[in-house]
Amino acid sequence: xxxxxxxxxxxxxxxAVMGQNLALNIAEKGFPISVYNRxxxxxxxxxxxxxxxxxxxxxGFHDPESFVKxxxxxxxxxxxxxxxxxxxxxxxxxxVYLEKGDCIIDGxxxxxxxTERRQKAMAELGLLYLGMGVSGGEEGARxxxxxxxxxxxEAYKYIEDILLKVSAQVPDSGPCVTYIGKGGSGxxxxxxxxxxxxxxxxxxxxxxxxxxSVGKLSNEELQNVFSEWNKGELLSFLIEITAxxxxxxxxKGDGYxxxxxxxxxxxxxxGKWTVQQAAELSIAAxxxxxxxxxxxxxxxxxxxxxxxxVFKAGGFGDILTDQEVDKAKLVDDVRQALYASKIxxxxxxxxxxxxxxxxxxWDLKLGELARIWKGGCIIRAVFLDRIKQAYDRNxxxxxxxxxxxxxxxxxxxxxxxxxxVCLAINSGISTPGMSASLAYFDTxxxxxxxxxxxxxxxxxxxxxxxxxxxxxxxxxxxxxxxAKQSKI
Numbered sequence: 386x387x388x389x390x391x392x393x394x395x396x397x398x399x400x401a402v403m404g405q406n407l408a409l410n411i412a413e414k415g416f417p418i419s420v421y422n423r424x425x426x427x428x429x430x431x432x433x434x435x436x437x438x439x440x441x442x443x444x445g446f447h448d449p450e451s452f453v454k455x456x457x458x459x460x461x462x463x464x465x466x467x468x469x470x471x472x473x474x475x476x477x478x479x480x481v482y483l484e485k486g487d488c489i490i491d492g493x494x495x496x497x498x499x500t501e502r503r504q505k506a507m508a509e510l511g512l513l514y515l516g517m518g519v520s521g522g523e524e525g526a527r528x529x530x531x532x533x534x535x536x537x538x539e540a541y542k543y544i545e546d547i548l549l550k551v552s553a554q555v556p557d558s559g560p561c562v563t564y565i566g567k568g569g570s571g572x573x574x575x576x577x578x579x580x581x582x583x584x585x586x587x588x589x590x591x592x593x594x595x596x597x598s599v600g601k602l603s604n605e606e607l608q609n610v611f612s613e614w615n616k617g618e619l620l621s622f623l624i625e626i627t628a629x630x631x632x633x634x635x636x637k638g639d640g641y642x643x644x645x646x647x648x649x650x651x652x653x654x655x656g657k658w659t660v661q662q663a664a665e666l667s668i669a670a671x672x673x674x675x676x677x678x679x680x681x682x683x684x685x686x687x688x689x690x691x692x693x694x695v696f697k698a699g700g701f702g703d704i705l706t707d708q709e710v711d712k713a714k715l716v717d718d719v720r721q722a723l724y725a726s727k728i729x730x731x732x733x734x735x736x737x738x739x740x741x742x743x744x745x746x747w748d749l750k751l752g753e754l755a756r757i758w759k760g761g762c763i764i765r766a767v768f769l770d771r772i773k774q775a776y777d778r779n780x781x782x783x784x785x786x787x788x789x790x791x792x793x794x795x796x797x798x799x800x801x802x803x804x805x806v807c808l809a810i811n812s813g814i815s816t817p818g819m820s821a822s823l824a825y826f827d828t829x830x831x832x833x834x835x836x837x838x839x840x841x842x843x844x845x846x847x848x849x850x851x852x853x854x855x856x857x858x859x860x861x862x863x864x865x866x867x868a869k870q871s872k873i
Contacts, residue, residue, distance in 0.1 A: 389444045392457035393417040395547060397465065398449075398475055399493075400427040404465035406527035407492065407519065407551075409434060412441035414550040419444050421452035453482035460487040461543050463517075468495045468654075476503065485511030488540040492519045494655055497569025497576065504536055504568070513540035518565075518575020520762035521553065529553035531561040531762035533578070533754075535571025535747075538564060553761025558770075561757045566747040573662075573741055574754060577734050580659025580673045582764050583652075584730035585623055587676035587818040592723045593627070595805060598704055599812045600715045604641045607631045610716050618724055621766030650680045659737070666740040670733040671825050672726065675817035705813035715808075721801035724768075726822035728795060731772060732785035733825070752776030786829055795826065 393416075397408045400422040411418045412435060420443060422428050428445040435443035446452035453460060460483060464475050472491055479489065489512060491500060500516030507514040514536050521530035532552045534541050541548075541564045552562040565571045596602045596610065611628035615621070635642045656677045663670035682689075693703070735751050742749035755773040758764055775788040785791050806823055809816040828834065843849040845864040853860060 389417055389419065389442075389455055391417070393419045393442075393444060393455055394457060394461075395419075395544065396421065396452060396456045396460065396462040398422065398452070398462060398479065399464050399466035400431050401465065402523050403492075403519070403526045405431045405434065406523055407463070407465060407530070408443060409438060409441060410527050410529070410551050411547060412443040413439065414547070415442075416547050416550075417442035417444070419446060419452055419455045421446045421449060449478050450482050453479060458484070458487070459543060460484070461490065461540075462488070463490045463492050465492045465519075468493050469499070472499070472503070476507075480507075480510060480512065483510075483512055486513070488513040488515065488537070488543055490515040490517050490534070490540070490544070491572075492517050494518070494575060494579070494653065495569075495572050496658065497573040500536065500569040500572050513537040513543075515540045516569050516572040518571050518578065520575060520578055520758075520764075522763060525553065525761045525763075529561070529761050531757050531760065531765070533565050533571045533574045533757065534562070535565040535567065535569060535574070538567075552757075553765075555760040558756050558759055558773075561760045561762070563753050563757050565754075566742070566749050568745060568747065570742070570745070570747045570749060574738060574749070576655045576658050576662070577738050578758065578762065578764060579655035580670070580737070581730055581734040582623075583656040583659070583676040583680075584672045584733075584818060585621075585727065585764055587679050588672070588723055588726045588730065588822070589623060589627055590679075591809075591816040591819050592719045594814055595719055595809055595812075595816065596716065598814050599808060600710055600712050600719075602712065602716075604631045604643065606712075614720055614723075617720075618768065619720065619727075619766075621768065622763060623766075647686070648683055649686050650683045652677075652680050656680070659734075662741065663733075663737055666737060666744065668733070668737050668740050669825065669828075670737060671821035672730040672818050673733055675821040679815075679817055701813070703813075706811055708812075710808075715805075718801040718805050721798035722805035722819055725795050725798040725802045725826070726819045727768065728785060728791055729822035729825050730818070731768075735772070735785060750776075750780075752780065784829065786826060799826075 395411060395416060396419040397404060398421045400420060408418055408420050408431060420428060420431050425447045428447055432443060432445040435441040444455065446455060462479055464472060466472055466475050472493065472495060476489060489507060495516055504514040515534050516536050518533035519526065519530050529552055532548055548562045549560045552560045554560055565574050596607060608628050608631035611624055611631065615624045615628060630643050633642045635645050660674050660677050738749055739751060752773045755769045755776065759769045771790060772785065775782060775785055775791060782788055786795065802823055806816060806820050840851045844851050844861060848861055850859040850861045
């Protein structure tokens with residue numbers, strides 16, 4: 386391997402696709418970079434790509450010692466390896482050769498508490514540590530991701546110049562990176578980003594299901610609809626790629642590829658973590674939760690095939706009503722329902738981030754997070770500009786739903802939203818994300834809920850007490866005794 390003429394500016398360990406692409410991105414932006422991977426062939430592959438993609442200043446190393454020693458001091462090493470034990474193993478391998486003041490950055494999807502544990506352990510060795518969420522997939526890593534670094538501010542300052550150039554660039558709002566905050570805040574924010582992504586993808590899948598199953602739209606029509614939607618308020622990466630998917634023919638047979646893809650969704654864990662955190666923080670996140678449940682149910686493919694037979698025999702077809710619908714009206718209604726549901730999904734994600742920020746004292750800026758998600762990342766959307774403006778108008782906004790602009794938009798769209806959910810229910814099409822979003826909105830906008838009855842039940846069987854609407858204090862009633870006497 387050709388050694389660098391001078392010490393390199395930064396190092397990267399872990400050369401799976403994301404690692405390779407981020408390393409090439411850094412090199413292309415003019416920062417000489419050293420790379421290392423436990424499997425030597427990955428190092429050679431990356432060096433080869435760097436040559437092919439413009440003789441980029443990227444230098445490969447087959448052993449950790451020469452890799453670390455090739456980097457200028459104070460050294461900065463980004464790790465992009467699988468979360469959990471592999472991260473600890475990589476830290477162990479590299480830290481032997483690092484010196485006080487050097488810095489390690491974990492760019493994977495790590496559980497935020499693991500990052501905080503590692504920060505403490507590294508601090509004892511005199512090393513700095515950052516947990517940095519990176520979103521944008523393979524393309525984003527290569528040409529400009531959204532980056533969410535959290536942890537040591539000093540470490541962030543070491544590499545701020547690199548991150549500002551390597552991250553996605555949005556003309557009106559700048560590089561899609563900012564110092565998120567202390568501790569594991571970078572990883573936490575990326576985790577919630579992924580939770581919102583789960584919600585977004587589920588809502589889009591439901592829009593597809595209603596249009597295809599009830600509206601009988603062909604893939605060609607669906608491609609046109611999503612392409613059209615991508616010119617307006619729904620303009621986003623996920624809508625754009627959805628339109629692309631509907632246009633791709635099957636290379637192994639007739640028809641379109643999307644129809645041959647098995648209806649079973651995989652997952653890596655960040656969605657599950659988001660839902661667990663929602664429960665821990667007592668924050669309602671039903672849209673995100675429903676998207677996770679939908680993935681669980683999709684995994685029961687064999688059971689669903691059998692269930693379909695059982696219910697078909699009992700007179701239940703796949704679609705319950707085969708009514709004629711006005712396609713143009715349905716497309717417009719579904720667009721509005723999708724947009725209103727998305728507002729709820731993002732509102733839930735932002736509320737989760739704020740609750741955690743308060744609990745941990747991170748002082749996270751929600752408007753700034755919306756800004757760095759505008760480019761590079763999977764949930765990038767024109768809609769995020771509106772969210773940033775909402776938090777700019779009021780940084781203490783209780784919920785996106787009550788922002789003057791968003792509340793007006795929801796009011797305008799709620800009739801269409803209800804029509805779509807009712808149509809889906811009557812047709813036997815499940816729309817868990819849209820239905821959960823609508824229920825969230827209807828619950829949040831009501832001054833009085835039937836929760837009074839639930840609390841009365843709790844006091845009846847468990848003497849949990851209750852508050853009153855007319856008198857201050859905690860009260861307990863002997864419900865059982867009074868009810869028993871009244872029955873005599």
